[in-house]
Amino acid sequence: SSEKLWGGRFAEKTAASVEDFTASIQYDSRLYKYDIAGSRAHAAMLASQGILSRDELEAIDSGLVEIGREIEAGTFRFKAELEDIHMNIEKALVDRIGPAGAKLHSGRSRNDQIALDFKLYLRDQCDLLMELLKGVNRGFVRLARGYLGAVMPGYTHMQRAQPVLVSHHMLAYFEMFSRDHSRLEDCRRRLNLSPLGCAAMAGTGLPIDREQVAENLGFDGVTANSMDSSGDRDFAIEFTSCCAMIQLHLSRLSEELVLWSSQEFSFVEISDKFCTGSSIMPQKKNPDIPELIRGKSGRVVGSLMSLLTLVKGLPLTYNRDLQEDKEPVFDVVDTVSASLSIMAELLENLEFNTATMEEATKTGFITATDLADYLVLKDVPFREAHGIVGRAVAYCLDKGCELEDLSVDELTRFSDVIAKDVFEVLSVRGSVDSRISTGGTARVRVEEAVAQAEKQLGIA
Ligand code: ARG
Numbered sequence: 001s002s003e004k005l006w007g008g009r010f011a012e013k014t015a016a017s018v019e020d021f022t023a024s025i026q027y028d029s030r031l032y033k034y035d036i037a038g039s040r041a042h043a044a045m046l047a048s049q050g051i052l053s054r055d056e057l058e059a060i061d062s063g064l065v066e067i068g069r070e071i072e073a074g075t076f077r078f079k080a081e082l083e084d085i086h087m088n089i090e091k092a093l094v095d096r097i098g099p100a101g102a103k104l105h106s107g108r109s110r111n112d113q114i115a116l117d118f119k120l121y122l123r124d125q126c127d128l129l130m131e132l133l134k135g136v137n138r139g140f141v142r143l144a145r146g147y148l149g150a151v152m153p154g155y156t157h158m159q160r161a162q163p164v165l166v167s168h169h170m171l172a173y174f175e176m177f178s179r180d181h182s183r184l185e186d187c188r189r190r191l192n193l194s195p196l197g198c199a200a201m202a203g204t205g206l207p208i209d210r211e212q213v214a215e216n217l218g219f220d221g222v223t224a225n226s227m228d229s230s231g232d233r234d235f236a237i238e239f240t241s242c243c244a245m246i247q248l249h250l251s252r253l254s255e256e257l258v259l260w261s262s263q264e265f266s267f268v269e270i271s272d273k274f275c276t277g278s279s280i281m282p283q284k285k286n287p288d289i290p291e292l293i294r295g296k297s298g299r300v301v302g303s304l305m306s307l308l309t310l311v312k313g314l315p316l317t318y319n320r321d322l323q324e325d326k327e328p329v330f331d332v333v334d335t336v337s338a339s340l341s342i343m344a345e346l347l348e349n350l351e352f353n354t355a356t357m358e359e360a361t362k363t364g365f366i367t368a369t370d371l372a373d374y375l376v377l378k379d380v381p382f383r384e385a386h387g388i389v390g391r392a393v394a395y396c397l398d399k400g401c402e403l404e405d406l407s408v409d410e411l412t413r414f415s416d417v418i419a420k421d422v423f424e425v426l427s428v429r430g431s432v433d434s435r436i437s438t439g440g441t442a443r444v445r446v447e448e449a450v451a452q453a454e455k456q457l458g459i460a
Contacts, residue, residue, distance in 0.1 A: 023080040025078045025084055034118075035085050040060075042196060043060045044061075046103070051107070067089055086110050090105065109199045111230040111317070115195040115229060115230065118236060119195065120217065123188055126187060128337060130185070138457055143166075144450050147167055147352055149167075152361065153366055160360070160366050174453050190235065191235035192219050195223050195232070200230065201231070210222045246340070247336055250297070254293045255294055265356075268351065269350065276288045300332050310322070363402060371403060403426050
Protein backbone atom coordinates (compact mmCIF):
# COMPACT_ATOMS: atom_id res chain seq x y z
CA SER A 1 0.00 0.00 0.00
CA SER A 2 1.12 3.59 -0.54
CA GLU A 3 2.37 5.87 2.26
CA LYS A 4 -0.55 8.23 1.86
CA LEU A 5 -2.82 8.81 4.85
CA TRP A 6 -5.53 7.41 2.57
CA GLY A 7 -3.30 4.75 1.02
CA GLY A 8 -4.86 1.56 2.46
CA ARG A 9 -6.89 0.49 -0.55
CA PHE A 10 -4.20 1.36 -3.11
CA ALA A 11 -1.86 -1.25 -4.52
CA GLU A 12 0.29 1.18 -6.48
CA LYS A 13 2.10 4.37 -5.67
CA THR A 14 0.46 7.53 -6.96
CA ALA A 15 2.04 8.74 -10.20
CA ALA A 16 4.28 11.76 -9.67
CA SER A 17 2.38 13.65 -12.39
CA VAL A 18 -0.87 13.05 -10.52
CA GLU A 19 0.63 14.29 -7.27
CA ASP A 20 1.73 17.44 -9.08
CA PHE A 21 -1.58 17.97 -10.77
CA THR A 22 -3.76 17.45 -7.71
CA ALA A 23 -1.65 19.31 -5.16
CA SER A 24 -3.00 22.55 -3.72
CA ILE A 25 -0.41 23.06 -0.99
CA GLN A 26 1.39 25.75 -3.07
CA TYR A 27 -1.52 28.06 -2.32
CA ASP A 28 -3.65 26.59 0.46
CA SER A 29 -0.74 26.73 2.92
CA ARG A 30 -2.10 30.24 3.40
CA LEU A 31 -4.85 28.63 5.48
CA TYR A 32 -2.52 27.02 8.02
CA LYS A 33 -3.55 29.17 11.00
CA TYR A 34 -7.19 28.35 10.46
CA ASP A 35 -6.52 24.68 9.87
CA ILE A 36 -4.63 24.51 13.15
CA ALA A 37 -7.27 26.48 15.07
CA GLY A 38 -9.96 24.19 13.66
CA SER A 39 -8.02 21.06 14.56
CA ARG A 40 -7.39 22.26 18.10
CA ALA A 41 -11.07 23.04 18.62
CA HIS A 42 -12.00 19.66 17.14
CA ALA A 43 -9.50 17.87 19.41
CA ALA A 44 -10.75 19.71 22.49
CA MET A 45 -14.27 18.57 21.65
CA LEU A 46 -13.16 14.98 21.04
CA ALA A 47 -11.54 15.02 24.48
CA SER A 48 -14.61 16.35 26.25
CA GLN A 49 -16.63 13.64 24.47
CA GLY A 50 -14.23 10.97 25.74
CA ILE A 51 -12.92 10.09 22.26
CA LEU A 52 -9.47 11.41 23.17
CA SER A 53 -7.80 11.14 26.55
CA ARG A 54 -6.48 14.27 28.27
CA ASP A 55 -2.92 13.19 27.51
CA GLU A 56 -3.72 12.66 23.86
CA LEU A 57 -5.31 16.08 23.66
CA GLU A 58 -2.28 17.65 25.26
CA ALA A 59 0.05 15.93 22.81
CA ILE A 60 -2.08 17.02 19.85
CA ASP A 61 -2.32 20.57 21.12
CA SER A 62 1.36 21.07 21.71
CA GLY A 63 2.21 19.29 18.45
CA LEU A 64 -0.10 21.61 16.50
CA VAL A 65 1.23 24.70 18.26
CA GLU A 66 4.77 23.67 17.39
CA ILE A 67 3.86 23.02 13.75
CA GLY A 68 2.19 26.43 13.62
CA ARG A 69 5.32 28.09 14.94
CA GLU A 70 7.49 26.38 12.37
CA ILE A 71 5.21 27.37 9.53
CA GLU A 72 5.25 30.93 10.78
CA ALA A 73 9.05 30.89 11.01
CA GLY A 74 9.31 29.42 7.52
CA THR A 75 11.13 26.30 8.71
CA PHE A 76 8.29 23.85 8.06
CA ARG A 77 8.69 21.77 4.90
CA PHE A 78 5.50 21.48 2.89
CA LYS A 79 5.31 18.43 0.65
CA ALA A 80 3.42 18.41 -2.63
CA GLU A 81 2.88 14.65 -2.34
CA LEU A 82 0.80 15.34 0.74
CA GLU A 83 -1.61 17.33 -1.44
CA ASP A 84 -2.96 20.04 0.76
CA ILE A 85 -2.63 21.95 3.99
CA HIS A 86 -4.78 19.45 5.91
CA MET A 87 -2.64 16.44 5.03
CA ASN A 88 0.63 18.29 5.47
CA ILE A 89 -0.24 19.28 9.00
CA GLU A 90 -1.86 16.01 9.97
CA LYS A 91 1.05 13.96 8.65
CA ALA A 92 3.57 16.15 10.47
CA LEU A 93 1.55 15.72 13.65
CA VAL A 94 1.45 11.94 13.34
CA ASP A 95 5.20 11.88 12.61
CA ARG A 96 5.86 13.87 15.76
CA ILE A 97 3.44 12.51 18.34
CA GLY A 98 2.45 9.11 16.94
CA PRO A 99 -0.88 7.38 17.67
CA ALA A 100 -2.56 10.36 19.37
CA GLY A 101 -2.08 12.35 16.16
CA ALA A 102 -3.68 9.56 14.18
CA LYS A 103 -6.85 9.98 16.25
CA LEU A 104 -7.36 13.62 15.36
CA HIS A 105 -9.35 12.99 12.20
CA SER A 106 -12.11 11.10 14.07
CA GLY A 107 -15.58 12.33 13.14
CA ARG A 108 -14.29 14.74 10.51
CA SER A 109 -13.48 14.75 6.84
CA ARG A 110 -11.35 17.05 4.73
CA ASN A 111 -14.62 18.13 3.17
CA ASP A 112 -15.94 19.80 6.30
CA GLN A 113 -12.39 20.71 7.31
CA ILE A 114 -11.75 22.80 4.18
CA ALA A 115 -15.17 24.44 4.44
CA LEU A 116 -14.29 25.35 8.02
CA ASP A 117 -10.82 26.70 7.18
CA PHE A 118 -12.14 28.72 4.29
CA LYS A 119 -14.92 30.24 6.37
CA LEU A 120 -12.56 31.14 9.20
CA TYR A 121 -10.19 32.70 6.69
CA LEU A 122 -12.91 34.70 4.96
CA ARG A 123 -14.34 35.88 8.25
CA ASP A 124 -10.97 37.48 9.00
CA GLN A 125 -10.76 38.92 5.50
CA CYS A 126 -14.21 40.50 5.93
CA ASP A 127 -12.91 42.21 9.06
CA LEU A 128 -9.73 43.32 7.33
CA LEU A 129 -11.54 44.75 4.32
CA MET A 130 -14.07 46.54 6.51
CA GLU A 131 -11.18 48.29 8.28
CA LEU A 132 -9.62 49.22 4.94
CA LEU A 133 -12.96 50.56 3.69
CA LYS A 134 -13.11 52.80 6.74
CA GLY A 135 -9.65 54.08 5.88
CA VAL A 136 -10.76 55.13 2.41
CA ASN A 137 -13.92 56.65 3.81
CA ARG A 138 -11.92 58.69 6.31
CA GLY A 139 -10.13 60.11 3.27
CA PHE A 140 -13.36 61.20 1.59
CA VAL A 141 -14.70 62.74 4.77
CA ARG A 142 -11.47 64.65 5.37
CA LEU A 143 -11.58 66.02 1.82
CA ALA A 144 -15.28 66.81 2.15
CA ARG A 145 -14.64 68.72 5.38
CA GLY A 146 -11.52 70.41 4.03
CA TYR A 147 -13.06 71.66 0.80
CA LEU A 148 -16.45 72.67 2.17
CA GLY A 149 -17.84 75.44 -0.03
CA ALA A 150 -15.77 74.73 -3.14
CA VAL A 151 -17.88 74.23 -6.28
CA MET A 152 -17.40 72.15 -9.40
CA PRO A 153 -19.48 71.02 -12.35
CA GLY A 154 -21.50 67.87 -11.82
CA TYR A 155 -21.68 65.78 -14.99
CA THR A 156 -24.13 63.52 -16.74
CA HIS A 157 -23.01 61.88 -20.00
CA MET A 158 -19.68 63.59 -19.20
CA GLN A 159 -21.36 66.89 -20.14
CA ARG A 160 -21.56 69.70 -17.62
CA ALA A 161 -24.93 69.29 -15.96
CA GLN A 162 -25.41 71.20 -12.73
CA PRO A 163 -23.02 72.81 -10.26
CA VAL A 164 -22.31 70.85 -7.08
CA LEU A 165 -20.09 71.13 -4.05
CA VAL A 166 -16.81 69.23 -4.32
CA SER A 167 -17.66 67.87 -0.86
CA HIS A 168 -20.92 66.47 -2.22
CA HIS A 169 -18.98 64.59 -4.86
CA MET A 170 -16.61 63.17 -2.23
CA LEU A 171 -19.52 62.07 -0.06
CA ALA A 172 -21.04 60.21 -3.01
CA TYR A 173 -18.03 57.89 -2.76
CA PHE A 174 -18.42 57.73 1.00
CA GLU A 175 -21.93 56.34 0.43
CA MET A 176 -20.71 53.78 -2.09
CA PHE A 177 -17.99 52.46 0.18
CA SER A 178 -20.34 52.49 3.17
CA ARG A 179 -22.67 50.18 1.28
CA ASP A 180 -19.70 47.95 0.53
CA HIS A 181 -18.97 47.87 4.25
CA SER A 182 -22.50 46.82 5.09
CA ARG A 183 -22.45 44.19 2.35
CA LEU A 184 -19.37 42.66 3.99
CA GLU A 185 -21.06 42.77 7.40
CA ASP A 186 -23.93 40.85 5.87
CA CYS A 187 -21.64 38.36 4.18
CA ARG A 188 -19.77 37.81 7.44
CA ARG A 189 -22.97 37.20 9.36
CA ARG A 190 -24.27 34.69 6.84
CA LEU A 191 -21.03 32.72 6.65
CA ASN A 192 -20.49 32.58 10.39
CA LEU A 193 -21.95 29.10 10.95
CA SER A 194 -19.65 26.16 11.53
CA PRO A 195 -19.68 23.28 9.01
CA LEU A 196 -17.38 21.09 11.11
CA GLY A 197 -18.92 17.75 12.02
CA CYS A 198 -20.78 17.39 8.74
CA ALA A 199 -17.90 15.02 8.02
CA ALA A 200 -17.75 13.69 4.47
CA MET A 201 -21.33 14.79 3.82
CA ALA A 202 -23.79 12.69 5.81
CA GLY A 203 -22.75 13.55 9.36
CA THR A 204 -21.10 11.08 11.72
CA GLY A 205 -22.14 8.35 14.13
CA LEU A 206 -19.40 9.32 16.57
CA PRO A 207 -20.71 11.23 19.60
CA ILE A 208 -19.38 14.64 18.56
CA ASP A 209 -20.56 18.04 19.78
CA ARG A 210 -20.67 20.43 16.84
CA GLU A 211 -21.99 23.28 18.96
CA GLN A 212 -18.99 23.17 21.26
CA VAL A 213 -16.56 23.44 18.34
CA ALA A 214 -18.60 26.26 16.83
CA GLU A 215 -18.62 28.22 20.06
CA ASN A 216 -14.92 27.64 20.61
CA LEU A 217 -14.17 29.10 17.17
CA GLY A 218 -16.43 32.13 17.54
CA PHE A 219 -19.21 30.97 15.23
CA ASP A 220 -22.80 32.04 15.84
CA GLY A 221 -23.95 28.43 15.49
CA VAL A 222 -23.71 25.38 13.25
CA THR A 223 -24.95 24.74 9.72
CA ALA A 224 -28.21 22.79 9.43
CA ASN A 225 -27.62 20.26 6.66
CA SER A 226 -24.52 18.12 6.30
CA MET A 227 -24.92 17.66 2.54
CA ASP A 228 -25.34 21.36 1.92
CA SER A 229 -22.33 22.15 4.09
CA SER A 230 -19.82 19.95 2.34
CA GLY A 231 -20.60 21.39 -1.09
CA ASP A 232 -21.60 24.94 -0.22
CA ARG A 233 -19.41 27.73 -1.57
CA ASP A 234 -22.08 30.44 -1.58
CA PHE A 235 -20.13 32.24 1.10
CA ALA A 236 -17.01 32.44 -1.07
CA ILE A 237 -19.01 33.68 -4.04
CA GLU A 238 -20.83 36.23 -1.92
CA PHE A 239 -17.54 37.45 -0.49
CA THR A 240 -16.00 37.73 -3.94
CA SER A 241 -19.05 39.55 -5.21
CA CYS A 242 -18.72 42.09 -2.37
CA CYS A 243 -15.07 42.49 -3.36
CA ALA A 244 -15.93 42.94 -7.02
CA MET A 245 -18.29 45.74 -6.07
CA ILE A 246 -15.54 47.40 -4.00
CA GLN A 247 -13.07 47.16 -6.86
CA LEU A 248 -15.61 48.58 -9.31
CA HIS A 249 -16.21 51.51 -6.99
CA LEU A 250 -12.46 52.03 -6.77
CA SER A 251 -12.27 51.80 -10.54
CA ARG A 252 -14.89 54.49 -11.07
CA LEU A 253 -13.07 56.74 -8.64
CA SER A 254 -9.79 55.99 -10.40
CA GLU A 255 -11.28 56.89 -13.74
CA GLU A 256 -12.31 60.27 -12.36
CA LEU A 257 -8.88 60.86 -10.84
CA VAL A 258 -7.18 60.03 -14.14
CA LEU A 259 -9.53 62.37 -15.96
CA TRP A 260 -9.25 65.13 -13.39
CA SER A 261 -5.47 65.04 -13.38
CA SER A 262 -5.30 65.47 -17.18
CA GLN A 263 -4.23 68.89 -18.49
CA GLU A 264 -7.67 69.20 -20.08
CA PHE A 265 -9.38 69.07 -16.68
CA SER A 266 -6.65 70.02 -14.20
CA PHE A 267 -9.11 69.62 -11.36
CA VAL A 268 -6.74 67.70 -9.18
CA GLU A 269 -3.05 67.52 -8.42
CA ILE A 270 -1.72 64.17 -7.27
CA SER A 271 1.51 64.68 -5.36
CA ASP A 272 4.79 63.72 -7.03
CA LYS A 273 5.41 60.87 -4.69
CA PHE A 274 2.20 59.25 -5.88
CA CYS A 275 2.89 59.53 -9.60
CA THR A 276 5.42 58.03 -11.96
CA GLY A 277 7.35 59.30 -14.95
CA SER A 278 7.91 58.22 -18.52
CA SER A 279 11.04 56.47 -19.77
CA ILE A 280 11.06 58.56 -22.92
CA MET A 281 9.02 61.72 -22.42
CA PRO A 282 10.81 63.86 -19.84
CA GLN A 283 7.83 66.09 -19.13
CA LYS A 284 5.42 63.29 -18.12
CA LYS A 285 3.85 62.81 -14.71
CA ASN A 286 1.46 59.89 -14.94
CA PRO A 287 -1.37 58.80 -12.62
CA ASP A 288 -0.31 55.15 -12.59
CA ILE A 289 -1.85 54.32 -9.22
CA PRO A 290 -5.45 54.96 -10.23
CA GLU A 291 -4.78 53.42 -13.62
CA LEU A 292 -3.55 50.20 -12.03
CA ILE A 293 -6.48 50.09 -9.64
CA ARG A 294 -8.82 50.56 -12.59
CA GLY A 295 -6.95 47.84 -14.46
CA LYS A 296 -7.10 45.41 -11.57
CA SER A 297 -10.89 45.40 -11.67
CA GLY A 298 -10.52 43.00 -14.60
CA ARG A 299 -8.96 40.29 -12.51
CA VAL A 300 -11.42 40.75 -9.65
CA VAL A 301 -14.45 40.48 -11.92
CA GLY A 302 -12.71 37.56 -13.63
CA SER A 303 -12.33 35.77 -10.30
CA LEU A 304 -16.00 36.21 -9.57
CA MET A 305 -16.80 34.69 -12.97
CA SER A 306 -14.44 31.79 -12.22
CA LEU A 307 -16.27 30.98 -9.00
CA LEU A 308 -19.73 31.29 -10.48
CA THR A 309 -18.77 29.02 -13.34
CA LEU A 310 -17.04 26.62 -10.95
CA VAL A 311 -20.23 25.75 -9.06
CA LYS A 312 -22.50 25.77 -12.08
CA GLY A 313 -23.58 22.21 -12.75
CA LEU A 314 -21.81 20.70 -9.72
CA PRO A 315 -23.89 17.90 -8.22
CA LEU A 316 -24.12 17.61 -4.45
CA THR A 317 -22.02 17.28 -2.41
CA TYR A 318 -18.24 17.73 -2.35
CA ASN A 319 -16.46 17.46 -5.69
CA ARG A 320 -12.76 17.98 -6.18
CA ASP A 321 -13.62 20.83 -8.54
CA LEU A 322 -14.15 22.86 -5.39
CA GLN A 323 -10.42 22.95 -4.75
CA GLU A 324 -10.36 25.47 -7.62
CA ASP A 325 -12.20 27.96 -5.41
CA LYS A 326 -9.13 29.10 -3.50
CA GLU A 327 -6.82 30.82 -5.95
CA PRO A 328 -9.43 33.25 -7.29
CA VAL A 329 -10.47 34.15 -3.76
CA PHE A 330 -6.88 34.63 -2.57
CA ASP A 331 -6.12 36.79 -5.58
CA VAL A 332 -9.21 38.88 -4.91
CA VAL A 333 -8.22 39.37 -1.27
CA ASP A 334 -4.71 40.47 -2.25
CA THR A 335 -5.87 42.72 -5.06
CA VAL A 336 -8.71 44.44 -3.26
CA SER A 337 -6.85 44.95 0.01
CA ALA A 338 -3.81 46.39 -1.79
CA SER A 339 -6.03 48.66 -3.88
CA LEU A 340 -7.93 49.94 -0.85
CA SER A 341 -4.77 50.68 1.13
CA ILE A 342 -3.06 52.54 -1.67
CA MET A 343 -6.22 54.48 -2.47
CA ALA A 344 -6.49 55.61 1.16
CA GLU A 345 -2.92 56.89 0.91
CA LEU A 346 -3.56 58.51 -2.45
CA LEU A 347 -6.48 60.45 -1.01
CA GLU A 348 -4.04 62.01 1.44
CA ASN A 349 -1.80 62.97 -1.44
CA LEU A 350 -4.11 64.95 -3.63
CA GLU A 351 -5.22 68.53 -3.81
CA PHE A 352 -8.11 70.01 -5.70
CA ASN A 353 -7.56 73.04 -7.92
CA THR A 354 -10.64 74.78 -6.64
CA ALA A 355 -10.18 77.83 -8.87
CA THR A 356 -10.10 75.68 -12.02
CA MET A 357 -13.10 73.70 -10.83
CA GLU A 358 -15.07 76.84 -10.15
CA GLU A 359 -14.02 78.31 -13.52
CA ALA A 360 -15.45 75.22 -15.21
CA THR A 361 -18.87 75.95 -13.72
CA LYS A 362 -19.01 79.28 -15.48
CA THR A 363 -19.61 77.94 -18.96
CA GLY A 364 -21.90 75.30 -20.39
CA PHE A 365 -25.23 76.79 -19.24
CA ILE A 366 -24.83 74.87 -16.04
CA THR A 367 -27.70 76.74 -14.32
CA ALA A 368 -30.23 76.14 -17.11
CA THR A 369 -32.24 73.80 -14.89
CA ASP A 370 -32.38 76.55 -12.28
CA LEU A 371 -33.92 78.90 -14.80
CA ALA A 372 -36.53 76.28 -15.65
CA ASP A 373 -37.28 75.79 -11.93
CA TYR A 374 -37.54 79.59 -11.57
CA LEU A 375 -40.24 79.57 -14.22
CA VAL A 376 -42.02 76.69 -12.50
CA LEU A 377 -42.15 78.73 -9.29
CA LYS A 378 -43.83 81.45 -11.39
CA ASP A 379 -46.46 78.90 -12.38
CA VAL A 380 -45.14 77.97 -15.82
CA PRO A 381 -45.71 74.22 -16.44
CA PHE A 382 -42.33 72.45 -16.34
CA ARG A 383 -42.46 71.09 -19.89
CA GLU A 384 -43.15 74.59 -21.17
CA ALA A 385 -40.37 76.01 -18.99
CA HIS A 386 -37.98 73.40 -20.41
CA GLY A 387 -38.76 74.62 -23.94
CA ILE A 388 -38.36 78.27 -23.01
CA VAL A 389 -34.93 77.73 -21.47
CA GLY A 390 -33.90 75.51 -24.37
CA ARG A 391 -34.65 78.35 -26.78
CA ALA A 392 -32.76 80.82 -24.59
CA VAL A 393 -29.75 78.45 -24.60
CA ALA A 394 -29.90 78.17 -28.40
CA TYR A 395 -29.97 81.98 -28.58
CA CYS A 396 -26.87 82.18 -26.34
CA LEU A 397 -25.05 79.56 -28.39
CA ASP A 398 -25.69 81.71 -31.43
CA LYS A 399 -24.53 84.83 -29.69
CA GLY A 400 -21.58 83.11 -28.04
CA CYS A 401 -22.50 83.98 -24.43
CA GLU A 402 -23.87 82.45 -21.24
CA LEU A 403 -27.40 82.82 -19.85
CA GLU A 404 -26.35 85.30 -17.15
CA ASP A 405 -24.78 87.51 -19.83
CA LEU A 406 -28.23 88.22 -21.23
CA SER A 407 -30.10 91.35 -20.19
CA VAL A 408 -33.53 91.16 -18.56
CA ASP A 409 -34.97 92.55 -21.79
CA GLU A 410 -33.44 89.78 -23.81
CA LEU A 411 -34.62 87.18 -21.30
CA THR A 412 -38.22 88.45 -21.22
CA ARG A 413 -38.40 87.79 -24.94
CA PHE A 414 -38.49 84.10 -24.03
CA SER A 415 -40.99 84.50 -21.17
CA ASP A 416 -42.61 87.60 -19.73
CA VAL A 417 -42.60 86.22 -16.18
CA ILE A 418 -38.82 86.64 -16.04
CA ALA A 419 -37.73 89.59 -13.88
CA LYS A 420 -34.53 91.03 -12.35
CA ASP A 421 -34.50 88.42 -9.55
CA VAL A 422 -33.57 85.85 -12.19
CA PHE A 423 -29.86 86.60 -11.87
CA GLU A 424 -29.70 85.16 -8.39
CA VAL A 425 -30.99 81.92 -9.83
CA LEU A 426 -28.50 81.98 -12.68
CA SER A 427 -25.51 82.24 -10.36
CA VAL A 428 -23.57 79.09 -9.53
CA ARG A 429 -23.66 79.71 -5.76
CA GLY A 430 -27.37 80.47 -5.91
CA SER A 431 -27.95 77.25 -7.82
CA VAL A 432 -25.98 75.12 -5.38
CA ASP A 433 -27.54 76.65 -2.31
CA SER A 434 -31.06 76.28 -3.66
CA ARG A 435 -30.75 72.48 -3.77
CA ILE A 436 -31.86 71.91 -0.21
CA SER A 437 -33.90 68.76 -0.84
CA THR A 438 -32.80 65.78 1.26
CA GLY A 439 -29.59 64.43 -0.21
CA GLY A 440 -29.09 67.59 -2.29
CA THR A 441 -25.93 69.63 -2.78
CA ALA A 442 -26.90 72.81 -0.86
CA ARG A 443 -24.20 73.73 1.63
CA VAL A 444 -26.54 73.23 4.62
CA ARG A 445 -27.36 69.70 3.48
CA VAL A 446 -23.73 68.87 2.75
CA GLU A 447 -22.60 70.18 6.14
CA GLU A 448 -25.14 67.88 7.77
CA ALA A 449 -23.94 65.01 5.61
CA VAL A 450 -20.29 65.62 6.52
CA ALA A 451 -21.18 65.68 10.22
CA GLN A 452 -23.22 62.50 9.84
CA ALA A 453 -20.36 60.76 8.02
CA GLU A 454 -17.88 61.85 10.69
CA LYS A 455 -20.19 60.45 13.32
CA GLN A 456 -20.49 57.17 11.45
CA LEU A 457 -16.70 56.87 11.34
CA GLY A 458 -16.26 57.91 14.96
CA ILE A 459 -14.40 61.11 14.02
CA ALA A 460 -15.04 63.74 16.70
N1 ARG B 1 -7.77 20.32 -0.89
C1 ARG B 1 -9.18 20.04 -0.89
C2 ARG B 1 -9.97 21.27 -1.35
O1 ARG B 1 -9.42 22.32 -1.41
C3 ARG B 1 -9.62 19.66 0.48
C4 ARG B 1 -10.73 18.69 0.50
C5 ARG B 1 -10.33 17.44 -0.20
N2 ARG B 1 -11.27 16.41 -0.01
C6 ARG B 1 -11.17 15.31 -0.74
N3 ARG B 1 -12.02 14.39 -0.48
N4 ARG B 1 -10.26 15.16 -1.65
O2 ARG B 1 -11.14 21.20 -1.65
